[in-house]
Amino acid sequence: MSGMSSTFSASTRVTLWFTGWTTTSAATYFLTILFLFCLGMLNRFLGALKSQLERKWKVQSTSNGPVVSNNVEKPGSEGIRGHARQWSRALWPQPVRLEEPEGRETQPLSPAVQPFPANEKDVKLHSSNLRRFWVANAPWSIKRDGISAALEFMRALIGYILMLAVMTYNIGFLFAVTGSVLLGEMVFGRYTRGSTSLAEDGCHS
Secondary structure (H helix, E strand, O other), X not given: OOOOOOOOXXXXXXXXXXXXXXXXXXXXXXXXXHHHHHHHHHHHHHHHHHXXXXXXXXXXXXXXXXXXXXXXXXOOHHHHHHHHHHHHHHHOOOOXXXXXXXXXXXXOOOOOOOOOOOOHHHHHHHHHHHHOOOOOOOOOOHHHHHHHHHHHHHHHHHHHHHHHHXXXXXXXXXXXXXXXXXXXXXXXXXXXXXXXXXXXXXXXX
């Protein structure tokens, strides 16, 4: 930590990351600020890319699952007659009947909701799901998990590099990093919003 200031400074001469990277002029200082801003935008883009890939893989895994076909009855003579019967009931008013107090229903209109499945097979499946603790969202894949790990590694590396740049206590570097977070959220925020697997913290944004 030697060489790093503990108070904010607006100096254009800053040593960043190693001694060879020292901004000796206003031009090199501005280019360094632009580089940090682009690096922060790249970090937000990688987060959006990772979120979109995970969304795509989730859709593919659900589409490759078993497809349940619903049996749809073909319209026949019974369907035509039933349709005509429904229209006739709608056109002709039904007679009004006065119900006796003794003839009213004493049972509730809707059956009580059962807290547990009534089928014995469903009960066993429900109890087995409760006993599970370490459950994966998808089967392991060298391609998907490898790409996801590489993107997360790059985001972590860029995030900690930007953190070290902010720790120089230079005002220009601070606003370059936080400005990239602001603009990156405005541009790529809608692509990452709603993703629960995307890690977000102070250094890994």
